[in-house]
Amino acid sequence: MSAQNVWQALARPGFLRSGWPLRSVGYLITSGLTGLLTLVVALLLLSIGGLLAVVVVGIPLLGAIALLGVPVAGIERRSLRMIDARPVPDVHRTPPRPGLASWLRTRFTEPVTWRELGFAVLLMVVLWPIDLFAVILGVTVPLALLATPFLLATVGEGQQVNVLKAYPVTSWPAAFASCAAGLVAVVACAYGLGLLAGSRGALARVLITSPVSQLGDRITELTRSRVRLVDAFEAERGRIERDLHDGAQQRLVALTIMLGVARLDAPAGPLAEQLTRAHDEAGRVLVELRELIRGIHPPVLTDYGIEAAVVELAARSAIPVDVSLALPQRFSRPIESTVYFVVSEALSNMAKHSGASHGEIIGGYSRGRLAVTICDDGRGGADSEAGTGLLGLGDRVSVVGGRLSLSSPPGGPTRIVVEISCQPLPDSE
Numbered sequence: 168m169s170a171q172n173v174w175q176a177l178a179r180p181g182f183l184r185s186g187w188p189l190r191s192v193g194y195l196i197t198s199g200l201t202g203l204l205t206l207v208v209a210l211l212l213l214s215i216g217g218l219l220a221v222v223v224v225g226i227p228l229l230g231a232i233a234l235l236g237v238p239v240a241g242i243e244r245r246s247l248r249m250i251d252a253r254p255v256p257d258v259h260r261t262p263p264r265p266g267l268a269s270w271l272r273t274r275f276t277e278p279v280t281w282r283e284l285g286f287a288v289l290l291m292v293v294l295w296p297i298d299l300f301a302v303i304l305g306v307t308v309p310l311a312l313l314a315t316p317f318l319l320a321t322v323g324e325g326q327q328v329n330v331l332k333a334y335p336v337t338s339w340p341a342a343f344a345s346c347a348a349g350l351v352a353v354v355a356c357a358y359g360l361g362l363l364a365g366s367r368g369a370l371a372r373v374l375i376t377s378p379v380s381q382l383g384d385r386i387t388e389l390t391r392s393r394v395r396l397v398d399a400f401e402a403e404r405g406r407i408e409r410d411l412h413d414g415a416q417q418r419l420v421a422l423t424i425m426l427g428v429a430r431l432d433a434p435a436g437p438l439a440e441q442l443t444r445a446h447d448e449a450g451r452v453l454v455e456l457r458e459l460i461r462g463i464h465p466p467v468l469t470d471y472g473i474e475a476a477v478v479e480l481a482a483r484s485a486i487p488v489d490v491s492l493a494l495p496q497r498f499s500r501p502i503e504s505t506v507y508f509v510v511s512e513a514l515s516n517m518a519k520h521s522g523a524s525h526g527e528i529i530g531g532y533s534r535g536r537l538a539v540t541i542c543d544d545g546r547g548g549a550d551s552e553a554g555t556g557l558l559g560l561g562d563r564v565s566v567v568g569g570r571l572s573l574s575s576p577p578g579g580p581t582r583i584v585v586e587i588s589c590q591p592l593p594d595s596e
Contacts, residue, residue: 188357190249191364192306195298197246198367202295205239205287234274236283239290240375250368255376279375286374294367301363305356307331312349316342416453423449468507472497476507477528477539485518486543488526496532496591502567506539506585509560509571513541513583521545521581530585537569537587547579 179185212228212235219225237259244255258279262269274280311331318328319342327337336342426446433439468476474494481488497503510528517526523545530539561571569587 183354183357187361191360192302194246194249194364194368195302195360198290199295199298199302201239201242202290202298205235206291206295209235209291233284234280236287237274237280239287240283243371243375247368247371250364255372258376283375286371298367301360305360309349309352309356312345312352315345419449419453423453465507468503473503473506477510480511480514481528484514484526486523486526488514488528491529493531498537498589498591502537502587502589505563505567509564509585510539510541512560516549517543517545520549532591535588535590537589539585540582542580542582545579545581547575547581548577549573549575549581
């Protein structure tokens with residue numbers, strides 16, 4: 168429970184009527200007894216293991232002390248539910264293989280085990296006496312004060328009773344005043360125990376969880392989800408490309424042929440002219456459809472890889488572009504698609520915005536790193552955040568474990584570098 172939640176619970180008007188005070192007492196008793204039991208077990212393991220260490224048998228017992236935090240933290244996670252509805256995650260890793268040896272290796276090599284051991288040491292040395300002492304005082308003092316009139320009438324026979332064995336009460340007014348003080352003590356102790364339990368719970372949550380590990384797990388899962396999204400996106404692009412190529416494009420080719428034949432068979436006149444215009448329009452639509460298919464996922468990239476696809480891009484560029492790529496290997500589909508579309512976007516920006524007269528694409532693969540550089544002799548001044556599309560491509564490059572850098576000072580030249588740490592496909596080397 169966070170400090171903010173503790174104060175919110177204590178500030179509620181119905182705090183005393185709620186179950187919070189009793190749950191606080193239950194939590195403190197559980198923690199105190201757990202700490203006491205842990206201390207006893209640790210002393211037994213230490214003494215027995217120390218005596219038997221000379222015959223090697225005691226060494227495993229000494230090693231078991233390091234794992235005391237694991238069950239202690241497990242009990243703490245369950246007892247925290249008394250005062251905090253939020254679950255406390257168990258961040259222990261699952262052993263890669265079944266068996267005691269694999270379990271021990273996993274536990275001894277993960278940081279959370281040592282964090283839990285630190286919590287167990289703190290609990291059995293410092294915290295458990297505080298927990299039990301606070302409960303004893305918080306329960307016995309108010310009860311003793313409240314029971315003063317009853318004790319005076321029974322045990323003291325109306326003459327005298329020692330409250331808490333320290334303060335003598337010899338009259339009924341003093342007895343009822345002590346009872347009134349007991350009511351005040353009930354309220355004060357209820358709030359005090361609630362505050363102590365909430366603070367203890369917040370401390371335990373910090374010690375037995377690993378925020379860094381949780382953050383790292385979340386980052387890893389986010390990265391994996393991004394990769395899965397990219398893979399799904401590439402698969403969908405491929406499906407759309409196949410559907411257009413094998414479906415709509417083939418139908419459009421057949422329609423173009425039919426219009427061409429009809430134009431040849433038609434007599435000269437208005438009908439022949441309309442068929443000619445329809446044939447020409449169908450041809451232009453077919454060209455646009457092929458360009459669309461090539462933009463979605465070019466077949467040359469699927470069939471022949473990055474080098475052939477980039478050469479085709481350069482051949483269709485409005486600006487002369489020299490290509491010098493040495494990529495005989497094939498890479499995974501997401502990597503090849505990422506590099507291809509970065510080059511495509513760079514060449515498009517070069518033609519539209521750079522004012523360049525010449526461009527160059529160079530790259531290769533060496534020591535586990537795929538690098539491609541696109542540069543031109545234009546005016547420079549390109550900005551990745553100015554709507555050129557390179558910002559989104561940079562995010563996409565990062566998904567496949569790469570980095571995109573842009574250098575474009577005013578006056579040029581503009582240079583875009585894509586670097587991706589990857590391995591070629593096994594059957595392409």
